[in-house]
Amino acid sequence: MTAVSRIRNFSIIAHIDHGKSTLADRMIEKTHAVSARDMRDQVLDSMDLERERGITIKAQAVRLRYRSADGEDYLLNLIDTPGHVDFAYEVSRSLAACEGAILLVDASQGVEAQTLANALLAVEHGLEIIPVLNKLDLPASDPDRVAEEIAGVLGVDPSEVMRVSAKTGDGVDELLEAIITRLPAPGGDEAAPPRALVFDSYYDTYRGVVCSIRMFDGRISTGDRLRLMATGDTPTADEVGVITPAVVPVAQLGPGEVGYLITGIKEIDRIRVGDTVTRDDLRTETALPGYREPKPMVYSGLFPTDGDDFEHLREALEKLRLNDAALVFEPESSRALGFGFRCGFLGLLHMEIVRERLEREYDLDLVATAPSVAFRAVLTGGREIEIHSPQDLPDGGERSEVLEPYVRAMVITPSEYVGTVMELLQSHRGEMGSMQYLSPVRVELVYRVPLAEIVFGFFDQLKSRTRGYASLDYEPDGYRASNLVRLDVLLNGVPVDSFSAVIHADRAYGFGRRLVEVLRELIPRQMFDVPIQAAVGSRIIARETVRARRKDVLAKCYGGDVTRKRKLLEKQKEGKRRMKMVGRVEVPQEAFIAVLKVDED
Amino acid sequence: MRTDPLRPDDPVLADRAAGWRGAYVHIPFCRRVCPYCDFAVVAGRDDLRDRYVEAVVAEIAMAEPFGPLQAVAFGGGTPSRLGASGLGRILEALANRFGLVGGSEVSLEANPEDWTPALAGGLVAAGFTRLSLGAQSFDPVVLGDLGRLHRPADIGRAVGEARRAGFERINLDLILGSPAESDASWDRTLAAALDCGVDHLSTYALTVERGTALSRAIRAGAPGPDPDVQADRYERALAAAAGAGLVRYETSNHAVPGAACAYNLLTWGGGEYEAFGTAAHGHRDGVRYWNVRRIDRYLERVEAGRRPESGREVIVGADRERERLVLGLRRAAGVIAGSGGRALLASPDGRRLVEAGVLAARGDRLVVARPLLGDEAARAVLALPLPDC
Numbered sequence: 001m002t003a004v005s006r007i008r009n010f011s012i013i014a015h016i017d018h019g020k021s022t023l024a025d026r027m028i029e030k031t032h033a034v035s036a037r038d039m040r041d042q043v044l045d046s047m048d049l050e051r052e053r054g055i056t057i058k059a060q061a062v063r064l065r066y067r068s069a070d071g072e073d074y075l076l077n078l079i080d081t082p083g084h085v086d087f088a089y090e091v092s093r094s095l096a097a098c099e100g101a102i103l104l105v106d107a108s109q110g111v112e113a114q115t116l117a118n119a120l121l122a123v124e125h126g127l128e129i130i131p132v133l134n135k136l137d138l139p140a141s142d143p144d145r146v147a148e149e150i151a152g153v154l155g156v157d158p159s160e161v162m163r164v165s166a167k168t169g170d171g172v173d174e175l176l177e178a179i180i181t182r183l184p185a186p187g188g189d190e191a192a193p194p195r196a197l198v199f200d201s202y203y204d205t206y207r208g209v210v211c212s213i214r215m216f217d218g219r220i221s222t223g224d225r226l227r228l229m230a231t232g233d234t235p236t237a238d239e240v241g242v243i244t245p246a247v248v249p250v251a252q253l254g255p256g257e258v259g260y261l262i263t264g265i266k267e268i269d270r271i272r273v274g275d276t277v278t279r280d281d282l283r284t285e286t287a288l289p290g291y292r293e294p295k296p297m298v299y300s301g302l303f304p305t306d307g308d309d310f311e312h313l314r315e316a317l318e319k320l321r322l323n324d325a326a327l328v329f330e331p332e333s334s335r336a337l338g339f340g341f342r343c344g345f346l347g348l349l350h351m352e353i354v355r356e357r358l359e360r361e362y363d364l365d366l367v368a369t370a371p372s373v374a375f376r377a378v379l380t381g382g383r384e385i386e387i388h389s390p391q392d393l394p395d396g397g398e399r400s401e402v403l404e405p406y407v408r409a410m411v412i413t414p415s416e417y418v419g420t421v422m423e424l425l426q427s428h429r430g431e432m433g434s435m436q437y438l439s440p441v442r443v444e445l446v447y448r449v450p451l452a453e454i455v456f457g458f459f460d461q462l463k464s465r466t467r468g469y470a471s472l473d474y475e476p477d478g479y480r481a482s483n484l485v486r487l488d489v490l491l492n493g494v495p496v497d498s499f500s501a502v503i504h505a506d507r508a509y510g511f512g513r514r515l516v517e518v519l520r521e522l523i524p525r526q527m528f529d530v531p532i533q534a535a536v537g538s539r540i541i542a543r544e545t546v547r548a549r550r551k552d553v554l555a556k557c558y559g560g561d562v563t564r565k566r567k568l569l570e571k572q573k574e575g576k577r578r579m580k581m582v583g584r585v586e587v588p589q590e591a592f593i594a595v596l597k598v599d600e601d
Numbered sequence: 602m603r604t605d606p607l608r609p610d611d612p613v614l615a616d617r618a619a620g621w622r623g624a625y626v627h628i629p630f631c632r633r634v635c636p637y638c639d640f641a642v643v644a645g646r647d648d649l650r651d652r653y654v655e656a657v658v659a660e661i662a663m664a665e666p667f668g669p670l671q672a673v674a675f676g677g678g679t680p681s682r683l684g685a686s687g688l689g690r691i692l693e694a695l696a697n698r699f700g701l702v703g704g705s706e707v708s709l710e711a712n713p714e715d716w717t718p719a720l721a722g723g724l725v726a727a728g729f730t731r732l733s734l735g736a737q738s739f740d741p742v743v744l745g746d747l748g749r750l751h752r753p754a755d756i757g758r759a760v761g762e763a764r765r766a767g768f769e770r771i772n773l774d775l776i777l778g779s780p781a782e783s784d785a786s787w788d789r790t791l792a793a794a795l796d797c798g799v800d801h802l803s804t805y806a807l808t809v810e811r812g813t814a815l816s817r818a819i820r821a822g823a824p825g826p827d828p829d830v831q832a833d834r835y836e837r838a839l840a841a842a843a844g845a846g847l848v849r850y851e852t853s854n855h856a857v858p859g860a861a862c863a864y865n866l867l868t869w870g871g872g873e874y875e876a877f878g879t880a881a882h883g884h885r886d887g888v889r890y891w892n893v894r895r896i897d898r899y900l901e902r903v904e905a906g907r908r909p910e911s912g913r914e915v916i917v918g919a920d921r922e923r924e925r926l927v928l929g930l931r932r933a934a935g936v937i938a939g940s941g942g943r944a945l946l947a948s949p950d951g952r953r954l955v956e957a958g959v960l961a962a963r964g965d966r967l968v969v970a971r972p973l974l975g976d977e978a979a980r981a982v983l984a985l986p987l988p989d990c
């Protein structure tokens with residue numbers, strides 16, 4: 001076991017794509033944690049989806065052995081974190097296991113929304129922060145300006161901002177030294193009753209639940225009888241070890257160390273991330289501060305295209321949840337789509353990833369319905385209910401009030417676009433909170449905005465209006481009463497529950513008109529006219545018609561070539577297989593998320 | 602005593618054709634390739650004509666005994682480019698090998714610009730009874746746009762000469778809904794075609810086939826056919842043909858009583874036919890087979906004494922039942938429902954088709970009542986889960 005004074009625990013935090021995982025690569029290389037043969041780009045991004053999309057989804061801890069300039073050996077516990085706003089809770093969890101943070105800023109971009117949000121988180125956790133500029137090799141990098149910006153944000157001197165290129169490795173040696181000299185060693189009392197924080201967990205088919213833990217006080221050894229303070233469970237430590245990134249069992253973990261713990265518990269729900277682990281016979285009385293459970297921001301229905309796959313979908317969701325505590329789901333039935341699940345996600349990226357994993361890893365063919373935020377309705381009797389699906393919104397007479405979730409949205413934009421961004425936020429029912437110049441050319445705007453306005457389409461509009469330069473971060477900021485109505489869609493005269501949306505009354509008309517237009521384009525012509533109507537209550541506010549297909553027949557079978565014609569028909573038939581029958585109408589899967597394509601301008 | 606001929610759409614006629622046997626001969630030669638055409642054709646290789654005739658004759662000699670034949674069809678390409686002697690020689694070989702039933706139909710496709718009184722006389726003498734003329738349109742602008750080489754006046758002249766030479770049955774092929782055509786020009790084409798006094802009319806919607814010059818032009822921005830416009834034109838054709846006493850008996854074919862094309866009826870009825878020549882498709886003993894498409898390969902193989910077949914598929918059990926329905930439903934007479942038809946009516950797709958008025962049950966038969974949506978019904982048939990019995 002290494003002396004506490006020789007341990008440094010830190011997270012790498014940054015805005016998305018600023019180079020966290022690439023910097024982790026260089027540190028792994030320079031400490032020879034992975035052989036040259038096994039090395040690859042963003043080696044810690046091990047999930048297929050992470051590699052395909054080139055982003056980190058799950059935080060990943062790794063222990064490195066580093067011999068510093070003073071000739072001493074140190075243990076570095078590095079945690080690479082995701083940058084995308086949907087996975088911000090992963091950053092919080094990681095920071096709670098560390099004393100320090102490397103705040104990385106792409107020197108060709110500057111301070112962005114998640115840079116600020118993550119810096120703030122690190123400050124809240126009381127961490128020592130090393131600001132580092134990355135991508136110095138890029139000709140477009142502007143290190144002096146960006147150093148001013150980040151120094152301004154943190155209230156430090158620009159000379160304290162380090163400079164690296166994670167790509168070439170320039171400056172990384174100096175950074176490793178700074179980690180030793182500038183970041184504090186963990187505290188912790190070796191003799192005290194053990195206290196370890198469970199900062200992550202995942203499910204392994206063979207080993208059961210594997211917890212990532214950070215030791216604060218005392219030791220945990222293999223064979224110890226443990227106690228999980230929140231649940232009162234008393235499992236045995238079957239194995240403790242470290243990730244280097246190979247999985248290496250060790251006899252014990254002591255103060256300041258980061259590693260893993262396997263207890264033989266197979267049910268993921270029995271171990272709560274954020275819980276404190278202690279020894280049953282040598283208990284601490286004071287639990288470590290835990291985490292708030294990540295709360296879903298958007299809900300969407302997932303339905304198997306083949307009704308027989310319902311149980312298969314349930315099993316797949318349960319398995320995914322083993323490694324994705326943020327995923328919640330409850331059975332839902334739809335007149336149009338049959339039986340499925342209403343699922344809660346952290347955001348649209350999270351939703352997309354879950355759906356893709358279900359389809360790829362579990363071979364399911366799914367229809368996803370339009371995402372919606374969680375509203376609250378106060379019933380006439382005074383009781384308050386949460387609404388995850390537009391269909392559940394009580395009728396006007398049964399409710400006294402509908403509340404919608406708000407967020408505190410932070411936009412960082414080049415100053416030339418301030419006017420444009422303010423207009424955009426206002427058109428999305430935003431109320432200005434503050435405006436601050438980070439530097440003469442970059443501005444931070446903070447608005448209070450309904451979540452529903454931010455989470456669908458806003459980001460794309462923001463990017464397109466600022467030529468990609470503005471960035472966005474948001475966090476929940478309570479609920480507020482709003483004049484909300486449910487907009488229904490009737491297909492062929494019949495309401496289709498999965499097309500409904502809850503929307504601000506002032507928006508209903510424009511939204512409804514665009515929605516039926518989008519649906520008209522998405523729904524192919526059928527054997528009969530298909531009217532599409534948008535309605536609020538019993539009032540029809542918009543109508544379009546998909547005209548009947550008039551001709552769908554091929555010319556002759558040339559000289560008796562029956563085979564070719566059959567093959568052509570079979571190909572067309574395959575194309576139809578991915579359609580869902582809603583009443584008499586064949587509806588393509590994209591139509592169910594048509595709401596996302598409604599851009600009201 | 603003479604009985605009245607059956608109407609072309611009479612179910613009795615349709616079902617009878619299932620038991621007929623026929624032969625198809627493909628003649629690939631064309632003067633030049635039309636921009637929309639994706640048949641197996643060669644242009645500028647008329648030097649191969651004699652070899653080709655000999656090869657087809659040799660291929661016929663290799664065929665297993667079969668017949669006698671109710672219908673013989675020469676298609677193409679442009680069969681008329683072989684001349685009466687070449688076509689006559691092939692027909693003779695067929696008659697010798699398989700035999701022709703009395704009153705059998707012997708039909709060929711021809712283009713108006715190749716047609717002469719001498720050719721017409723020679724063909725009748727050789728035993729041909731039916732001419733299918735590639736008229737396509739009576740509008741010179743449309744003909745030009747389709748890349749055709751004849752003028753409208755050639756069509757009437759060719760029909761007259763054929764009739765004088767003794768052809769009993771004459772069909773005009775028309776293409777509807779090409780981009781250069783208008784409602785008015787299509788109406789004029791229909792009137793002119795019916796004015797020729799032909800007893801059979803085929804009206805095919807222009808189809809854009811992959812790999813054709815037309816398809817490339819459209820991809821480069823040229824206007825393509827519009828299915829709604831084609832639907833209108835189709836309906837105009839129906840009305841005009843009916844007004845002249847022609848009965849629609851298949852999606853795109855109309856005839857006066859007694860003039861339904863026997864070879865057509867045979868293919869849609871699931872009858873058997875032997876096939877000769879490049880890319881020709883045959884159907885025999887539950888097997889569909891087809892010949893090599895390229896003429897050089899075809900000649901090489903046959904001249905080396907080998908059969909030119911290049912592929913085959915065995916159609917049995919449920920596939921056979923599906924095929925019976927798909928082919929039979931193209932006919933106005935429809936098809937005997939049978940096990941597959943009953944399964945179709947009971948299926949969700951089938952119920953939808955009935956509700957939409959596309960499919961209808963008439964006694965023990967199924968018919969497609971909206972022929973323009975016939976492929977909807979065909980796809981539903983192909984998707985039917987039928988037991989393989």
Ligand SMILES: Nc1nc2c(ncn2[C@@H]2O[C@H](COP(=O)(O)OP(=O)(O)OP(=O)(O)O)[C@@H](O)[C@H]2O)c(=O)[nH]1
Pocket residue numbers: 014015016017018019020021022023042054055056057081082083084134135136137138164165166167168
């Ligand atoms: N030129 C240059 N490119 C870099 C540098 N560091 C990272 N990149 C590139 O920037 C992109 C993003 O790098 P990542 O390391 O995946 O970024 P990340 O911060 O981990 O991204 P998320 O995990 O999705 O938040 C990749 O294409 C890297 O190759 C650098 O120093 N110079």
Ligand code: SF4
Pocket residue numbers: 630631632633634635638639640642677678679712735
């Ligand atoms: S004449 Fe007929 S077969 Fe020959 S190229 Fe033209 S369309 Fe094709």
Ligand SMILES: [Mg+2]
Pocket residue numbers: 020021022045055056080081082083
């Ligand atoms: Mg990353």
